[in-house]
Amino acid sequence: MANLKEIQDFIRTVSKIGISEVDVQTDDLKLNVKFPVGEIAAAAQGGDAIQFPYHMQIPSGIAQQMGTPVQAAATATTPIEFRQEAKEDEKKYLTIKSPMVGTFYRRPSPDKPIYVNVGDEITKGKVLCVIEAMKLFNEIEAEVSGKIAKILVEDGSPVEYDQPLFLVEP
């Protein structure tokens, strides 16, 4: 009998061919696979989903050129590292993102305690951090309840709009 590994390889392989449905029945196997129509083309092109459609459409070399200023002299200062992409294993978590551009602080002021740590249980409405923008300190409240699984940004770092700040285990 075909084992799961074989079936999995079979599906992966035929998915790249670009079909919409396959039905197999043998003495010891009954298999039906349907492929979503819209995705077939992408799958056929090389298998994997591409996170940033940009990279498919424009020569990927353009992306590589970021941070290579024409004037060599101008490279003296290091561009700020804004964004850290979420990793694969973080997908099961809920993400709390920054609603604004500013500087991320984990406590209201240097002499006050930290709002939250990894492992803390939070409820909706709990203040998680402040983001300073134009001298204003904006309290960021949790929109979900759960347990803080990861804090993605260092205290005092700049953050951009929509940047993931916390992962929460629901």
Add this chain to the structure above:
Amino acid sequence: MANLKEIQDFIRTVSKIGISEVDVQTDDLKLNVKFPVGEIAAAAQGGDAIQFPYHMQIPSGIAQQMGTPVQAAATATTPIEFRQEAKEDEKKYLTIKSPMVGTFYRRPSPDKPIYVNVGDEITKGKVLCVIEAMKLFNEIEAEVSGKIAKILVEDGSPVEYDQPLFLVEP
């Protein structure tokens, strides 16, 4: 019994033919595969040679623009129609192509008989036509034997290099 590897190879192969569905039933196998209708061409292109890759890779609009000169006044004369593409049902024939640019004639001179007609049996070395280039009449000999199935070019028409002239049933 067919194993999954065999089925997978089977699907890959038939996918390139450009069909929409295949149904197989043997003693020990029942197989049904559906191919997405619109996507067949794209899927099939996965590995095969494409006759005119140009059209895939450059905006197809460029091709449409041929013969649309900028100056409207210049459209008075009609461009010569050089090429007639071979049709699907002609694939079983052998094609005799023009080895040069010139004018295609079916007889050596206006008062002489035609070299060959549709239905004529020809053997290798038989003169099929002349092509005039720079006042020189070049006899074109058959490189294959068989029966003339179709004459693709009108007597007295211009032909380009590699242009199909005759279809021969081998």
Add this chain to the structure above:
Amino acid sequence: MFNKILIANRGEIALRIIRTCKEMGIKTVAIYSTADRDSLHVRFADEAVCIGPAPSAQSYLNIPAIISVAELTNADAIHPGYGFLSENAKFARICTEHGIKFIGPTEEHINKMGDKATARKTMIANGVPITPGSDGLIATVEDGKREAMRIGYPVMLKATAGGGGKGMRVIRNEEEFEHLWNAARQEAAASFANDAMFLEKFIEEPHHIEIQIAGDQYGNVCHLSERDCSIQRRHQKLLEETPSPFMTEQLRHKMGEAAIKAAKAIKYEGVGTCEFLVDKHRNFYFMEMNTRIQVEHGITEEVTKLDLVKEQIMIAAGAKISQRNYYPQAHAIECRINAEDPFNNFRPCPGQITGLHLPGGNGIRVDTHVYTGYKIPANYDSMIAKIVAVAQTRAEAIDKMRRALFELVIEGIKTTAPFHQQLLEDPNFREGNYTTKFMEDFVIKNPEE
């Protein structure tokens, strides 16, 4: 000179500014909304920061976010491009308050020129010809009717805060005055939160001709000759050219001097444009001054070989301008390629560009932020490319543009390119025989019909 410039804009003008910064060795910070993640300006800048969601009010018009990014990235100047915050006096002031150089005029300049009734007064005081009109703002319908009678119909009713054709009405007789007055005021209130109105003599079939100027921080102003922008549809420019086919050497001299006078009147700093209406007798009237780089600045660059964005940056950094004026050394035409369906009332057509081939070679310049696969967001304006053709004569420039449009292929969306091709074949256009009324009579032939 600046070390790092934040570009508070998107699309082709953001890319345009990044290019000049790179050439000058200045680092760049791009800002972008979530709708513009895949934009070229994001890729080509040294740093890029997402500042908000797709709606402009929360991203490209979001002053606190933009100032925050400038501070976080240590940008020492902000270039606003055109549109968005480029003529926003409050933004210019906040930049200054935060020690960031706004690359453009001061808050005061923007206020003086942005309010049209004030601008008219300044022009009168400085001897710049303006269209006869009401003495300042009009309070009531009755005042308006009296003023209109004095000026003589037809008159143009305008919102003082207006722009882009909004809050404007042509009134041809007293009967229609009240109705149009109400409509224009409502529109102005909705569009600009300001329903103050004034009246001008309406010039029939005028030429829309603008003079590019540049002024430095030391009171020097020069002009860079004209651009003819009369080919417009509902006050949206479609094609611009320089020199204007309607221009004479004498008129250029007079209009250039008037533009310089207008700029000197307010000690203008930066590059700017004085827009004039020119009637068939070559009388010209000041309309307004745009206190920013214009979309169509490229044609002036091509015939003067200047880089106007570089001039802006140099002026902002305190450089002195040369004391001479610049005259066209060639003929340049720009076609604005918009994602609009010219056969369907120029309906916007956002979508994905599935195939793209841009023209090139002798005398062709292309400014675009799009590429094969680019998705045009529905949130912003529909311009996707500017094609400029430069040649020694107007006839050659027209034929070069036709050749370039023939080479241009944009698939997946509809564009205005087929309209431009027809426009360039029009006998009146080819003869340079057109006014701002041209598009009202121009019939676009749909080849599929």
Add this chain to the structure above:
Amino acid sequence: MFNKILIANRGEIALRIIRTCKEMGIKTVAIYSTADRDSLHVRFADEAVCIGPAPSAQSYLNIPAIISVAELTNADAIHPGYGFLSENAKFARICTEHGIKFIGPTEEHINKMGDKATARKTMIANGVPITPGSDGLIATVEDGKREAMRIGYPVMLKATAGGGGKGMRVIRNEEEFEHLWNAARQEAAASFANDAMFLEKFIEEPHHIEIQIAGDQYGNVCHLSERDCSIQRRHQKLLEETPSPFMTEQLRHKMGEAAIKAAKAIKYEGVGTCEFLVDKHRNFYFMEMNTRIQVEHGITEEVTKLDLVKEQIMIAAGAKISQRNYYPQAHAIECRINAEDPFNNFRPCPGQITGLHLPGGNGIRVDTHVYTGYKIPANYDSMIAKIVAVAQTRAEAIDKMRRALFELVIEGIKTTAPFHQQLLEDPNFREGNYTTKFMEDFVIKNPEE
């Protein structure tokens, strides 16, 4: 004026010629080999005819096929571009015999300038300075040694039919004379079927500077100033610029006059280029005249705003040229982007372009026949694009070119673009301090090592 022009070439120059023809309202016929079915020149011409298989000898050099196409399509003129049949006197004659105008000089002009020993004699007779050298061809090794002694070592041994660096040897002393003589003759015989040789004084570290000229059918000749082509590797030009950083106004005047003299000596018709070597004392010596459009003609166009292909067509149609000379109004640099691996001895890299993004904007011109998906045939030369940057000063043009190369993305093949980026950063290059020896000492840094 011509009704229809056949373009006896391929690649970017074929496209270049089609563009000007379209702008002039002249119909075009493209010819192509089976390897070029998917080329843009095939798509953009009004008609296109396949003339033979991939090898040039059977297609782009196949005179009977090309003449047949011209007759079948009723073309009244043939533009040969550069390379292939552009300097083939026999082809020019056959065109004339068939009543087809060859857009270029006559058979006689090509012969007079194509044979280098004859050209030297003509120059001497007309007072154009040439490098001291042998009095005509050299029959034997002994004659050669005697002449070399008279001229003074080092000497350059050259094939009279030579070109592209083939059949040339520098001889530094009498001991190596015989060995190098034999090698050069064999190479000349194999390359040009003509092993006639002559000797010239070898100029150490010269500048390779050429003067663009144009002559009409009435004996008028003008010059369009110089191009500096000293950045070359094995006699292949890699980058050209105008004005030359080594040029002075006086030298330009003298070289311009010499080039005009050279052209007038043979009543030259068409555009052409006189190549000179210039030593460090600014003595200059005529090398040869190219009786065709040059690859690098675009930089002259950008600084004079002329269209040289249009000039060629006008001259061929009998137009008179203006009697003035043209001087650079800006600075232009061209980088030849080749499908070669600069980190691997410039090994050609034919293949498929899988991703392409071309630069644009202010001051950037791109001439290319490639597109995303284009397969570069291995049969022809490796140049895939010419990028020209134009600005007011040399420093600005260099920075603009660096910005353009930064924007350029070509995927799927290796190109010379990374080399050009390094070249433009080299302090000696930036100071304009280079001769034809430059590339011998230039070390290309492989960023992956």
